[in-house]
Amino acid sequence: MGGRRAYLDSDGPRSGPVRESSGVVESVVTVGSRGSALARAQVREMVERWEREVPGVRFVRRVITEAGDADRSTPTVAGVTRRAGASAFSSRQEAALVRGEVDVVVHCLKDLPTAPAPGTVLLRTPGPREDVRDALCGATLAGLPTGARVGTGSTRRVAQLLALRPDLEVVPVRGNVPARLARTRTLDAVVLAAVGLHRLGLADEITEYLDPEAYPPAPGQGALAIQVREDSEAARLLAASGDAATDAEVRAERVLLAELHGGCSVPLGTWTSRPSPTLLRLHAAVTTPDGTHQIAATAQGPSAEPEKLALTVAASLLAQGAARILAGATG
Numbered sequence: 001m002g003g004r005r006a007y008l009d010s011d012g013p014r015s016g017p018v019r020e021s022s023g024v025v026e027s028v029v030t031v032g033s034r035g036s037a038l039a040r041a042q043v044r045e046m047v048e049r050w051e052r053e054v055p056g057v058r059f060v061r062r063v064i065t066e067a068g069d070a071d072r073s074t075p076t077v078a079g080v081t082r083r084a085g086a087s088a089f090s091s092r093q094e095a096a097l098v099r100g101e102v103d104v105v106v107h108c109l110k111d112l113p114t115a116p117a118p119g120t121v122l123l124r125t126p127g128p129r130e131d132v133r134d135a136l137c138g139a140t141l142a143g144l145p146t147g148a149r150v151g152t153g154s155t156r157r158v159a160q161l162l163a164l165r166p167d168l169e170v171v172p173v174r175g176n177v178p179a180r181l182a183r184t185r186t187l188d189a190v191v192l193a194a195v196g197l198h199r200l201g202l203a204d205e206i207t208e209y210l211d212p213e214a215y216p217p218a219p220g221q222g223a224l225a226i227q228v229r230e231d232s233e234a235a236r237l238l239a240a241s242g243d244a245a246t247d248a249e250v251r252a253e254r255v256l257l258a259e260l261h262g263g264c265s266v267p268l269g270t271w272t273s274r275p276s277p278t279l280l281r282l283h284a285a286v287t288t289p290d291g292t293h294q295i296a297a298t299a300q301g302p303s304a305e306p307e308k309l310a311l312t313v314a315a316s317l318l319a320q321g322a323a324r325i326l327a328g329a330t331g
Contacts, residue, residue: 248303
């Protein structure tokens with residue numbers, strides 16, 4: 001490939017062979033993503049990796065505006081999902097992939113439904129996984145005064161904040177990372193995913209990383225998802241990508257989410273850690289939206305059996321009433 005640019009921004013072309021002026025035939029793969037600075041950073045990260053792994057391929061980026069990007073007035077992600085009738089941050093990208101308008105989509109894994117669109121598949125999860133934790137910007141949790149106003153648009157984050165600090169006033173905040181971060185000028189603090197702040201070079205804005213044992217993040221947080229059409233050229237080209245260790249961790253979390261019949265807007269937090277290279281520990285918590293009741297379960301098992309581990313934790317949560325809490329949160 002000529003030049004050192006990682007990718008091109010364009011509305012075309014689609015995948016297929018292209019003859020350069022040098023006479024060298026290259027494949028072109030169109031990569032779909034949202035248009036935010038964070039989405040661009042994620043695509044750059046993956047394309048730079050793919051260019052090393054599969055030389056001779058040109059990657060062209062196409063921006064797809066999701067319902068959650070277009071709707072700036074609905075205050076919560078769950079509200080956007082209800083209004084759109086689909087996932088707020090992935091459905092339009094999946095539809096473009098199915099229609100053949102793009103060949104691969106780079107998602108934040110936590111934004112994806114547990115079942116990919118028919119005719120598509122998730123490749124093995126890229127690794128290593130980035131920081132999974134949520135972060136407070138503007139103040140520490142202990143340093144917030146009684147009645148402090150904290151911003152987040154996530155049902156899970158609201159519930160977990162109120163479970164730890166029922167005295168807080170939680171204010172709905174949505175938008176891209178810089179826009180939410182800017183709300184610290186009018187609020188006492190905001191909650192964001194640490195990984196997004198790191199990718200955008202904004203880690204200095206973090207005042208506290210929230211302990212994932214007490215404040216478990218969303219399933220799949222800190223990981224990217226690479227979605228392709230089944231049996232496509234892009235699937236073949238990128239098949240060797242991914243990291244087995246990261247994939248096992250997120251599979252445990254997403255199988256748990258699926259077993260609880262949840263989506264990306266439910267008050268379920270999960271944290272997968274590794275007591276040893278061959279063991280996975282899965283911790284999960286389900287919290288009522290008002291924070292008054294929280295149930296939790298933890299188990300560990302062989303890293304080669306993440307699905308079995310997820311089912312064990314799911315059974316414990318269901319026995320404690322998780323289905324009732326989740327139904328109340330989404331009903």
